[in-house]
Amino acid sequence: MADSAPLLSVWDLTVTFPTKHGPVRAIDSLAFDVPRGRTLGIVGESGSGKSVTSLAVMGLHTGADVTGSVVLDGQELIGLSDRALNGLRGRRMAMIFQDPLSSLHPYYTVGEQIAEHHRVHFGSGRRAARARAVEALAEVGIPEPRRRAGEYPHQFSGGMRQRVMIAMALACEPDLLIADEPTTALDVTVQAQILELITRLQEERGLAVVMITHDLGVVARVAHDVLVMYGGRVAEQAPVDALFTTPAHPYTRGLLDSLPRLDDPDDTPLRAIPGSPPSLLDPAPGCAFAPRCPRAARGSEEERSRCAAERPVRSGPEGHPVACHFPAYEGVAP
Template identity: 85%
Template sequence: MADPGPLLSVRDLSVTFPTERGPVRAVDSLSFDVPPGRTLGIVGESGSGKSVTSLAVMGLHTRAEVTGSVTLSGRELVGLPDRELNTLRGRRMAMIFQDPLSSLHPYYTVGEQVAEHHRVHFGSRRAAARERAVAALAEVGIPEPRRRAGEYPHQFSGGMRQRVMIAMALVCEPDLLIADEPTTALDVTVQAQILDLIARLQQDRGLSVVMITHDLGVVARVAHEVLVMYGGRAAEQAPVDALFASPAHPYTQGLLDSLPRLDDPDDVPLRAIPGSPPSLLEPAPGCAFAPRCPRAATGTAGERARCEEERPLPGGPEGHRTACHFPAYEGAAR
């Protein structure tokens, strides 16, 4: 059987916002693919461009200039009229946002809000859409779904609201699910339940998933491939096992070093990455991570100058791409 190719393909995506102090390029020449039925984890510090990327894929930026290419099953989305995008959002691609309480309307029951998605995309009658909503709530593990469909968002716990958001995203059975920090405000037990739910639904439906998070533990649990972003750019991309076993970019290594480990002595402090993320108003001409990079700091004068003045382009072995002048493909994390 011929390879169907990626479901989602992003090439040279850039997102620029106008500000009073000048343009800010929040995403800069980003490229990645998401094959059918696979999960891509996108990680990085706050401000690295993860959520901006997801909104660009969904076509939800209103003030930003979006350039490059985003294709879903070969169909170009950048520049597509809103009317055509609206037919794809929810039906072919859906998104779970960070804060379910602010994403749900307080004046409507959760059943009405889930049913509305089905009515809009399939033209179903209210009664049929409500039955589909009840089935969707049951599918995501909400007990007594018929009764709870008549309740309001404030009557649900944080974990149950996130389940409602998943039901709303999947009620029309899309091909692509983008989950933007879906477990951020949840305790670890509920986090595990939500991640297991997404994994089960992916297996049952053959979903492609983009999981956006700053939690490397989440990535290790659910992702097949990992994209590490820094300063709006791709720092490293690799299969999850390869990235955790042999991180090539010093930023990826720094993220892994900052994680607590069960085998560390109690008196060993976590190793934080020094410095702060770069200002996108005044982007550096070279590597965005150079001011915080231990390899640049300990290199020769010529190596430091190269890091500070020449932008590294993604390269390296097939399947493990790194935007670093001096990548370290050998050696394991910690």
């Protein structure tokens, strides 16, 4: 059962990268909470800041200026030393990366890699750590876990490697799990198995989960709450049912409209949001979505000027804030 108090609380998080062309503010004043036992889905186009957010929470950015507040179970993470963060990563919070093959070391067996993870955080002996590795592989549904613990990453299929990554992430029973595109490049059957596995483990352990994805189908399947990001900013935040039935931001509506529908004829072209994501080197002073926004294009000259010059502040009904000057809380046909 979900705890009403947030396990993870992010407030005014800003991440800026120095480049030869000038500073790039990849995340701009981000804020969200994740209670225990609940899943927050973070969605948006490539370059919207989803993965940058996850790495900032884990304290994995190097060379970036990270400001704001990230609080895990009452402990502030921004400003912690590397040694202190190393004690939390894997033990209190863990992350599943996009590409399991590049995330796993090719020269060590998967059992050795999971066991090392356990030894570092619990100081257990090799035999006990090995036993925990086999147990973790069994928990994520890998057949013959004792034998397969002695195999190398390249001997596993893509779906099985992703299960190994989940086993490694959960071997030390963390409170927070961040899954960054965990089903990328997997076929739909394996994707469903991975999502069911994460959901089952969440229910059994009361995990707080941050699910980062560009796939709204994944969000609809596993998330309790959704954060829509655009240009490093929050566009809309809502419970999953409210987001799909009453999207208020034109960008959210565009994402939903771009989904293929079963009742469309076979030759119906995919619907796309016109234009391109904004440049973070030279961010617009107003709404980042204004150049692509159909609502702004239909508006009066005064409304278009406001969208272009004035940055919208998140507002709206409790639990469903939206950063838009002209939000439209209206239903969407199923």
